[in-house]
Amino acid sequence: MNREATQDGHAPRADGLHIETRLAHAGTPAPVDGRAGPVNVPVVRTSTVRFPNTATHAALSASRAAGAAVATYGRHGLDTHRALEEAVATLEGGYRALLAPSGLSAITLVLLATLAAGDHALVSDSVYSPVRKVDHTLLQRYGVEVEYFSPAHDDIEARIRPNTRLLYLESPSSLLYEVLDLPALAAIARRHGVLVAADNTWSGGLYYRPLALGAHISVQAATKYLGGHSDAMLGVVTVDSPELARRVGAIHDALGLSVSADEAYLVLRGLRTLDVRLARHQANATEVARYLAGHADVARVYYPALPADPGHALWQRDFTGASGLVSFAFRDGAARRGADFIDSLRHFAIGASWGGYESLALEAAPERLSEHSYWNGHGPVVRLHIGLEHPRDLIQDLAQAFEATDLAARRIA
Numbered sequence: 001m002n003r004e005a006t007q008d009g010h011a012p013r014a015d016g017l018h019i020e021t022r023l024a025h026a027g028t029p030a031p032v033d034g035r036a037g038p039v040n041v042p043v044v045r046t047s048t049v050r051f052p053n054t055a056t057h058a059a060l061s062a063s064r065a066a067g068a069a070v071a072t073y074g075r076h077g078l079d080t081h082r083a084l085e086e087a088v089a090t091l092e093g094g095y096r097a098l099l100a101p102s103g104l105s106a107i108t109l110v111l112l113a114t115l116a117a118g119d120h121a122l123v124s125d126s127v128y129s130p131v132r133k134v135d136h137t138l139l140q141r142y143g144v145e146v147e148y149f150s151p152a153h154d155d156i157e158a159r160i161r162p163n164t165r166l167l168y169l170e171s172p173s174s175l176l177y178e179v180l181d182l183p184a185l186a187a188i189a190r191r192h193g194v195l196v197a198a199d200n201t202w203s204g205g206l207y208y209r210p211l212a213l214g215a216h217i218s219v220q221a222a223t224k225y226l227g228g229h230s231d232a233m234l235g236v237v238t239v240d241s242p243e244l245a246r247r248v249g250a251i252h253d254a255l256g257l258s259v260s261a262d263e264a265y266l267v268l269r270g271l272r273t274l275d276v277r278l279a280r281h282q283a284n285a286t287e288v289a290r291y292l293a294g295h296a297d298v299a300r301v302y303y304p305a306l307p308a309d310p311g312h313a314l315w316q317r318d319f320t321g322a323s324g325l326v327s328f329a330f331r332d333g334a335a336r337r338g339a340d341f342i343d344s345l346r347h348f349a350i351g352a353s354w355g356g357y358e359s360l361a362l363e364a365a366p367e368r369l370s371e372h373s374y375w376n377g378h379g380p381v382v383r384l385h386i387g388l389e390h391p392r393d394l395i396q397d398l399a400q401a402f403e404a405t406d407l408a409a410r411r412i413a
Contacts, residue, residue: 019091019206020275026090027083027268041083043265047074067246069096076253080261084268085236088226091205091271092218094238096245098252099259103201103221104130106235108138110197110217113251114166117143121166122159124151124180126173126372128199150373151180160192169215170199172311175364175383176302176327177202178374179311182318186214195244201225204355206278207321211240217248224355225323228270228277232263277357277388281324284394285386289326291395297402299378302327324386325354327364329378337405338363338380344401347394354385359394361385 015022031037049071051057057072064070069085071078081099088097100106111134115121121139123131125148135146149159151169167189171180186196197217198210204225210218220226222234239245282305289303301308304315305322315322330337342350348361364381386394 022090023087023271023274027085027087029079029083040269041079041265043261044078044080045261046078049073049076049078067242067249069245075256075258077259077261077264080264080268081259084264084271087268087271088205088220088222088236089238091274092200092238093209093211094218095241096249097236097238098245098248099222099264100235100237100252100257101259102233103128103219103223103235104134105257106219106221106237107131107199108134109235109248109252109255109257110219110237111139111144111166111168112255113248114195114197114217115139115144116165118163119165120145120147120161120163121168122156122164122194123148123168124170124173125149126151126176126178126374127168127170128174129368129371131168132371148371151178151185153373156185157188157192160189160194164192164194167194167196168198169196170202171208171210172202172304172315173372173374175368175381176372176374177304177309177311177325178372179304179314179318181314182210182213182215190214201355202323202325203319203321204274204278204323206274207319207323211238213318216240216244221355222267223353225274225278225281226271226355227267228273228356229266230353230356230358232266232270234259234263234267278321278323280388281386282322284388284391285322285324285326287391288384288386288394288398291398292326292328295402297331297406299329299331300376302329302381325383326386327381327383329376329381331378333379335380338382340405341382341401344404345397346400347389347397348384354383356385357388359385359387359389 029037029041060070061072064072085097100109123146139146169180171182189196196215198215200208200210200218201221201224205220218238220236222236237248239248286305289301289306292298293301303309303326304311342361342363345361348359351360354360362383364383369375
């Protein structure tokens, strides 16, 4: 763990308060008329914002145009949205957070806000796969060139061009959880005046602070750990400066991005228990990862909190904890092994998301793995999200699935 962290794993922030305390109070409402009020900001729904006079309307419109987090129309959100934005900015240590309808829309917002025709972007090759879809269907169409690179093998400085405007990273990476040396990569980018954005969904923003490590922008799918209950769809972009808040905010407004007050409320409520939930996810996932690492059918476990993981030293330096995502590769490369294993599980649902309280299993598509230079060719790979069930029950379930697929493989042989 980070040496500056206290015994509970989280270092105090600049105001002397630990993040657990700040998350319990960030974005909470003041008492009404100084007397009494609710614990949580109510769900405030509206399509129209009313003003007492034209001067107030004009002043707030000018303030919003300058980048302030104020509303002049219902699409901009009101109290519930501002409370969530404040809480996420507190969590990430940023200047301002902006909400989007999904994690992918938050990523797209960052790309469109930082890149224009003729620009070049460097993207780590193991990012969330839909980033490539945004590249192929949108960015290329508008004259933006995206170059994918291996953080472990490529000389990033040699790849920076005069028109490079963005370095986009994800650490740990998608599917295989490669840990990047964000401080080193960000320092190179900053020397060349290149913006740095990082996807921080894996840590929920609690165990990793990209903005403190050199990034200008942090992106999260709040659908995942921030919401925590698989019942809300939302993304969030946190920026480190008023200039980026204005720049990203202008594109946010132009795209007409809007999040319902109900979704914002659910994520804000989930955020209050982020620390206790992630602690349980980590404890369960670590136990499961250790079990998998000792299983004869497993060629490799991908989980940076394990000492044998290649990214463990970087994880220890830059992170204060780990999440519930664990992937593993079978020693047997038979094409059906992963699917048969997943179909044999009883306590893991099959689902493409993660970050909720429930355990999930999904086979990593070979075409997605092939995009990652970190991939070593073992197969098939199963991604597990370890939920809040008892870890021994989950391990017993995995054990019976290994046994069932072993028997099936022997029958076929």
